Amino acid sequence: MMEVHIREYVVRIHILEIVGRLEAFTVGSLREEQTRLLASGERNFIVDLSQTAFIDSAGMSALVSLLKQARNAEGDVVLVKPTDPAAYRILTLTRFDQVFVMADTLQEAIRQF
Helix, strand or coil: CCCCCCCCCCCCCEEEECCEEECCCCHHHHHHHHHHHHHCCCCEEEEECCCEEEECHHHHHHHHHHHHHHHHCCCEEEEECCCCHHHHHHHHHCCHHHHCEEECCHHHHHHCC
16 A cells, blocks of 8 residues: 655745845835735745845844744745855854855755745
8 A cells, every 4th residue: 555645835935135235224125125024924035135235234133133033933034145245244244144044146045945
């Protein structure tokens, strides 16, 4: 006798692409989107920083907040590494590369889920 069990896993992922500077003056719109998505039950996110030129402490705070809230909802956040060396250096100096799952490309980030 044989049994066949089939399971399908579908993971909904929202991609937040940050183009330009992620700083105190611009982070408000990111926080608004995070709040809206989390309130609607979303919990898996990719933050594409490949086109981000600068990240300050307010931007990093928004990323940490998203990570905490996603993980509390049993989800996760994957970051796509900035291609700008200065922006990437900020993430490594603050050890974000040890807290977040980081991917080189968007496709690689999608495969993390």
